[in-house]
Amino acid sequence: xxxxxxxxxVALAAAFLGSLTFTVQGQSGATEALAGFDNLTNGFLTQxxxxxxxxxxxxRDEVADGLGPVYNAQSCAxxxxxxxxxxxxxxxxxxAGHRDRSGNFVDAPGGSLINDRxxxxxxxxxxxxxxxxxxxxxxxxxxxxxxxxxxxxxxLQALANAQPGxxxxxxxxxxxxxxxxxxxNARIGRFGWKDQHASLxxxxxxxxxxxxxxxxxxxxxxxxxxxxSIAAFDLVPTGTPNAVEDTDNDIDEFAAxxxxxxxxxxxxxxxxxxxxxxxxxxFDSIGCGICHTKSITTASxxxxxxxxxxxxxxxxxxxxxxxxxxGIVQNGGQGTANKLRTLPLWGTRTRPRHMHDGxxxxxxxxILRHGGEATGVTNRFRNLSATQRNQIVVFLQSL
Numbered sequence: 001x002x003x004x005x006x007x008x009x010v011a012l013a014a015a016f017l018g019s020l021t022f023t024v025q026g027q028s029g030a031t032e033a034l035a036g037f038d039n040l041t042n043g044f045l046t047q048x049x050x051x052x053x054x055x056x057x058x059x060r061d062e063v064a065d066g067l068g069p070v071y072n073a074q075s076c077a078x079x080x081x082x083x084x085x086x087x088x089x090x091x092x093x094x095x096a097g098h099r100d101r102s103g104n105f106v107d108a109p110g111g112s113l114i115n116d117r118x119x120x121x122x123x124x125x126x127x128x129x130x131x132x133x134x135x136x137x138x139x140x141x142x143x144x145x146x147x148x149x150x151x152x153x154x155x156l157q158a159l160a161n162a163q164p165g166x167x168x169x170x171x172x173x174x175x176x177x178x179x180x181x182x183x184x185n186a187r188i189g190r191f192g193w194k195d196q197h198a199s200l201x202x203x204x205x206x207x208x209x210x211x212x213x214x215x216x217x218x219x220x221x222x223x224x225x226x227x228x229s230i231a232a233f234d235l236v237p238t239g240t241p242n243a244v245e246d247t248d249n250d251i252d253e254f255a256a257x258x259x260x261x262x263x264x265x266x267x268x269x270x271x272x273x274x275x276x277x278x279x280x281x282x283f284d285s286i287g288c289g290i291c292h293t294k295s296i297t298t299a300s301x302x303x304x305x306x307x308x309x310x311x312x313x314x315x316x317x318x319x320x321x322x323x324x325x326x327g328i329v330q331n332g333g334q335g336t337a338n339k340l341r342t343l344p345l346w347g348t349r350t351r352p353r354h355m356h357d358g359x360x361x362x363x364x365x366x367i368l369r370h371g372g373e374a375t376g377v378t379n380r381f382r383n384l385s386a387t388q389r390n391q392i393v394v395f396l397q398s399l
Contacts (some may be wrong), residue, residue: 011196016097026087026148030310031308031309031310032310033147034262037261039085042262042306044259044303044304044306047267050257051052051204054085054239054254056250056254056257057075057080057085057253057254057258058085059075062074063234064164064235065245066215066235066236066245066246067214068230068394069123069213069215069222070115070118070124070230072093074232079091080140083350085368086130086141086258087143087350088138088350090138090352092138093136093353094116094136095112096131096133097112097131097327097328098132099327104247105327108128110224110264111223112328113210113294114126115223117234118290119233123233125226133326133333136180136354136357136358138354138356138358143263143295143347144311145203145258145259146259146261147263147298147311148307148313149199149259150298152304153177155299156381159175159317160174168260170372170375171291171377172320172338173342174320175257175315176319176331176332177321178196180198181218182205190341193326194329194330194341195318195319200254200259201251203258204217204251204252205217205251210223214246216302220244227235250376257300263312265311266399270394275390276394276397276398277395278388278395279388279391283394283395287376287380288376288377291315291374292314292315292342292374295310296313311346313345314344314348315345319341320339320368322370322371323370323372324338324356340356343356348396348399349399354366363393363396367381368382376396
């Protein structure tokens with residue numbers, strides 16, 4: 001039988017992936033994390049308490065609550081709701097800026113986030129012609145986020161250290177350490193397209209201000225409209241950190257809800273098929289699993305029942321340059337402008353739009369967009385037979 005040209009690379013990729021096993025599954029006594037699209041708690045909260053936090057996550061804020069004055073959505077669930085509250089959606093945010101004479105990224109006036117909505121037409125933001133670094137960012141799934149928060153920073157750093165780039169190869173994930181808005185020790189980022197947050201409370205406070213326009217104890221300063229004051233339109237003015245709009249500390253409820261969600265489940269029926277099983281092996285053998293890490297074990301020191309759990313996010317939660325970077329800089333410095341967090345693929349079957357900007361409408365298109373660090377992996381995918389490529393697609397449809 002003629003050997004396929006990709007075979008020579010399979011053994012190398014398989015050997016590397018095998019070397020990651022201890023790194024991500026090395027804790028003894030670890031058990032599988034609960035998974036399901038069922039609106040049931042993972043045990044971090046009682047079901048009754050979980051239902052209360054979910055209702056807060058779904059609650060729509062109005063102008064009288066402090067909405068805006070510039071904003072993108074009226075509730076967390078507007079952007080995180082498919083197929084259940086906490087999942088992803090078709091909603092995208094818009095970011096923009098420009099490069100200065102030294103080539104460094106500079107935010108658009110008021111920040112790189114360009115809000116799509118406003119409580120008054122005079123405040124509507126738009127992208128100025130000079131802001132020629134522009135991108136869409138798809139909203140992401142937050143189901144299972146409590147398990148992601150519970151990953152030890154040392155585990156993520158070990159994943160980065162083990163990647164081929166550390167020995168002269170192409171794939172070199174970057175772990176960045178970011179501050180916590182709530183204070184305490186900084187830790188490795190894992191939330192947001194730029195890994196700009198390391199805790200769900202920080203993530204919640206950031207989103208409540210920048211996506212909904214609600215100030216909180218962690219983000220007490222109202223946004224501008226393209227750098228212009230919104231004071232004349234702010235019907236719930238906040239002059240001091242103690243006079244914030246989130247008087248009920250909803251950011252704590254948002255964080256608690258996400259911590260208590262189950263991980264996205266596999267389509268077990270499809271996963272058991274020959275094509276999906278074969279596609280899973282091919283996915284790993286050509287090197288996709290180097291960044292889209294199948295299994296990670298959470299820290300034993302994490303809060304119960306998030307501790308010592310095996311999750312299957314298909315992500316290393318590191319920043320990579322795969323030639324699809326959006327040029328935007330957030331917490332990681334100028335060197336991260338064209339790097340993006342590896343998108344976790346769990347639950348990817350629920351999303352028809354792929355990659356950070358949603359511009360890839362099939363799994364094959366998304367794979368073929370991978371360049372940069374992933375060029376070798378993408379070329380190995382191209383060298384597969386049509387049947388083998390389709391088997392990888394079937395595998396992705398099972399996630």
